[in-house]
Amino acid sequence: MEAFRIDVPQSRLDDLHERLRRTRWPAELESVGWSYGVPVSAVRELASYWLDGYSWREHEERLNRLxxxxxxxxxxxxxxxxxxxxRSDALPLLLTHGWPSSFADFSRIAADLSRDFHLVIPSIPGFGFSGPTRVAGWSVARVAAAWVSLMASLGYSRYGVQGGDFGSLISPAVARLDPAHVVGVHVNALTTFATDDMAGLTPEEVERARGVERWQQISGYAAIQSTRPQTLAYGLADSPVGQLAWNLDCFESWGRDVGGVARDDVLTNVAIYWFTDTAGSSGRLYRESAAAWERPSAPGTTPTGIAVFPGDSTVRRYAETAHNVVHWSEYATGGHYAALQAPAELAEDLRKFFGGLA
Structure with missing residues (x-):
């Protein structure tokens, strides 16, 4: 185990800026908005800011405070x-990001959470500063096993886990592998799938459940990354604007939550993928983890807390078929990227849930 500090060479920044200046922009249809994908105007605006306004060095310094x-x-x-x-009695808390996010998402709430928790915030293998994976097989289950090893190596025999997006799959998998040491699981951005005709659900729950159908209509990115991630990687590895557009589509919720994530946070995540050349390897997690979307044969036994934010497709009745749900919260503000969009609410929900397990 070695200390690490982010230090992107200036030559890499110069190369990025040159590539941004030389972008070849695609043609597009008029008056179709986001219905065919990210509009050129949205990407042009953010790429211009990436070149002339955004400061990687500022965010590099901010991240290095961790x-x-x-x-x-x-x-x-x-x-x-x-x-x-x-706090000497603080509970260790393992935080896991998703795609197209990075460990940087949690940098916004680390100072707040560290008042009550020891924080361990890894980069999923294949993502960011963990670098590209070199062999096949890095699935949700294998990442979870690596997290169990990581926590043991740090000397933590009792800890909690939290995650959103892919983190909402990895975190419960950690608990299933290490039930003797994981005291609780907390997730947000958890996708649940209807197992019946939805009879008895409230109108709000029906709307959430149908969110899965809406996602399937625009989930081409997931289909590609689940089947041909290497083919996709060539364009993303060679074009920073290609990487930006690919990730921005998800950060803006395919046009439904434009501006929901601050542009500096979008660009910090995109820049991490670009500087570490992990566009292709991060996408492979979709191909490696097809089985992770299947419902387990029996609910997990570890106490589980679920926070639901606007846009989440999470219904309690369906969540309880896979998890031992003992804590449930719904919020009117925020979104899929809760650590960035509703940091105070997420931090407070974590305190309430894990405080009740003490």
């Missing part, structure tokens, strides 16, 4: 931030 390390687990480099609380 103590960071790299280690090797199961033959793979693993990067993580480790923020110890001043």
């Amino acid at each position: 103590p960071q390390f790299v280690t090797e687990i199961d033959g793979q480099r693993v990067h993580f931030a480790h923020v110890r609380s001043a």
Whole structure:
């Protein structure tokens, strides 16, 4: 295990800026909005800001305020931030990001959460500063096993787990692998699938359940990353604007939550993917993890808390078929990227849930 500090060479920044200046922009249809994908105007505006307004060095310095390390687990480099609380009795909390996010999402709430928790914030293998994966097989289950090893290596015998998006799959998988040490699971942005005709659901729950159908209509990105991630990688590895557009589509919820994530947070995530050349390897998680979307044969036994934010397709009745739900919260503000869009609400929900398990 070695200390790590983010330090992107200036030559990489110069190359990025040159590529942004030389972007070849595609043609597009008029008056179709987001219905065919990200509008050129949206990408042009953000790319212009990336070139002339956004400061990577400022955010690099901000991220480096988090103590960071790299280690090797199961033959793979693993990067993580480790923020110890001043409280000697603080509960260790393992935070897992999703796609197209990174460990940087949690940098916005780390100082707040560290008042009550020791924080371990890893980069999923294949993402960001963990670098590209080199062998096949890095699925949700394998990532979860790596997280169990990571927490053991840090000397934590009792800890909680939290995650959104892919983190909402990885975190419960950690608990299933390590039930003797995981005291609780907290998730947001959890997708649940209807198992019946939805009779008895409230109108709000029906609307959430139908969110899965709406997602399937625009989920081409997931289909590609689940089947041909290497083919996609060539364009994303060669064009920063290609990487920006691909990730922005999800950050803006395919046109339904434009501006919901601050543009500096979007660009910090996109820049991490670009500088670490992890566009292709992060996409492979979709191909490796097809089985992770299947409902387990029996609910998990670890106490589970679920926070639901606007846009989430999460229905309690269906969540309870896979999880031991003991805590449920619904919020009127925020969104899929809760650590960025509703940091105070997420932090408070974590305190309420894990405080009740003490």
